[in-house]
Amino acid sequence: MAKNTTNISKDIQSRKDIELLVDEFYKMVIKDDLIGHFFTKVIELDWDRHIPVMYDFWETSLLGEMKYKGNPMLKHIELSKKETLKPEHYERWLSLWKQSIRGNFEGEKAETAIQRGRQIGELMKIKIEKYT
Ligand code: HEM
Secondary structure (H helix, E strand, C coil): CCCCCCCCCCCCCHHHHHHHHHHHHHHCCCCCCCHHHHHHHHHHCHHHHHHHHHHHHHHHHHHHCCCCCCCHHHHHHHHHHHCCCHHHHHHHHHHHHHCCCCCCCCCCHHHHHHHHHHHHHHHHHHHHHCCC
């Protein structure tokens, strides 16, 4: 059998794994024709601040380290007031999230990460419709 030279077949287990995942995700996001501009034009993100927040968010969600203390719903309600978040935006977000997970990890946490992304996205859609 060919030697596995990638880290596929390894589950998400550490902060380092989360960092790799989030970095891979954002590499795709900023180039994306449908949602990239939310991060580069609608909000001119301070990446040095935003990226560690995302590491903390996913570390909290997947590894149970209670590092993230923000309110993502509120952030996206405010975002959607600037440019409406539509179903196709959530779909693309989820599709990129899935690609970055499936391309790098495999296992229980990897599946949980996909489920969480989907569930939180669904919840955002409902809340944003209600509050914008
Ligand atoms: C339509 C899809 C989405 C778009 C276009 C989007 C875009 C953005 C943008 C532009 C920000 C920065 C907001 C700011 O700092 O003012 C942000 C923050 C964030 N997003 Fe999303 N997002 C989407 C979906 C999601 C989903 C489904 C999740 C979670 C599973 C998520 C988690 C977060 C978190 C945790 C933050 C950081 C909030 C904070 O600073 O405390 N996003 N998003």
